[in-house]
Structures are given as C-alpha cells and as structure tokens.
Amino acid sequence: NVNQLFSQAKAEGRLLELDRLCRQNALKAYRNIAFPKVSKPLLFINLESSIIEKGVEGSGAILRATKSLGLSPGDIVIEVNETKVLDLDALRHFVETHRGNGFSIALDDLGSGESNLARVADLRPHILKIDRSLIQNIEKDYFRQETFKSMVSLGHRVGAMILAEGVETELEVQTCAALGAELFQ
Numbered sequence: 028n029v030n031q032l033f034s035q036a037k038a039e040g041r042l043l044e045l046d047r048l049c050r051q052n053a054l055k056a057y058r059n060i061a062f063p064k065v066s067k068p069l070l071f072i073n074l075e076s077s078i079i080e081k082g083v084e085g086s087g088a089i090l091r092a093t094k095s096l097g098l099s100p101g102d103i104v105i106e107v108n109e110t111k112v113l114d115l116d117a118l119r120h121f122v123e124t125h126r127g128n129g130f131s132i133a134l135d136d137l138g139s140g141e142s143n144l145a146r147v148a149d150l151r152p153h154i155l156k157i158d159r160s161l162i163q164n165i166e167k168d169y170f171r172q173e174t175f176k177s178m179v180s181l182g183h184r185v186g187a188m189i190l191a192e193g194v195e196t197e198l199e200v201q202t203c204a205a206l207g208a209e210l211f212q
Contacts, residue, residue, distance in 0.1 A: 046075040051092050058096045071104045076112045079121050090128050100129035104154060108135040122150045155182040159193025166202040179207035
C-alpha cells in the first residue's frame, strides 16, 4: 500500500528520497510513451508537500530530473497540496521558483475539508483542482453545483484553469464541463 510506504519512509527519515524516486519514475514513464506531438498531454506529478518545509524548496531537483530525461518543464504540472505545508514562505518560494522554470502549478484538493482558499491568492496557481468530494453526484445536487460554479468563477477571474478531480461518470463530466471545468482527471 502506497500510504504505508510513505509512512515507513517518513518514520525512517527517507521521505524526500522516496518522493524523488517516485517523481523520477513518473517522468521516465511519461518520456517513454509515444504521444503524437500535436496532442501531447500534460504530466501531473504529485509532490509530497511536507518536504517543502525541509529546506528543499529551491533545490532544483525537479528541474534537473526533468531536463536529464529530455523533457520540457512546460509539459509538467506540479500538484501542490498546501494543507501539509506549515511554512507559507517556503511554499511561496517553491511555487515561484518552479513557475519561473516553466512548470505549471496546480493547487490540489480545493473544496476538500482542509483546503485553504487564501492559498489561491498566495500561490496564484495555473490550475485549480476541485476535489472529488465536491464532484461526486454533482449532477443531482444544486448546492454542489453552485459551490463548483463559485470556484470556477474564482479560478477564471484569477486566470486559472479548472480541473474536476476524480470524475467517474459521464454525467459528472457533462455537468462539470457545463459549469466551466476545462480539465478532467
């Protein structure tokens, strides 16, 4: 189980090492897929956000790993789950550094119980990922729809695209698209 693996790595002080290994493997797998050049999809990579507090926010490891595999930062979206980061200055520095290097930034799990809307203003992400908890059965729930529309409006006003996370049914895709989502996962 992935959660057990990360828990064990954290207990052994090897969380950063495991996070980098997972990221390296994802980048390699992406590189080895033969995408048509015209419709090459973006690679979304999760980052164990708690490591940002450990002084690695500007290490350049993600940029080096990307370039060493012949990939472009423009093809990569770094997903940040801001609820795990206590040092907002380190988080801002991380985001600004990676945005400056050409990566896109996605704010993950927006709309979940722990997300912080103020981080949208702090981090200015390219993509807002609306959490699955808000997407589930959205086609039947007026309040979910209105909440989703509010997040879409916020995102679009600040220049971010909207990603509906965890869509599982055609009705969820159709409803989220009708409400303004551009991306689906």
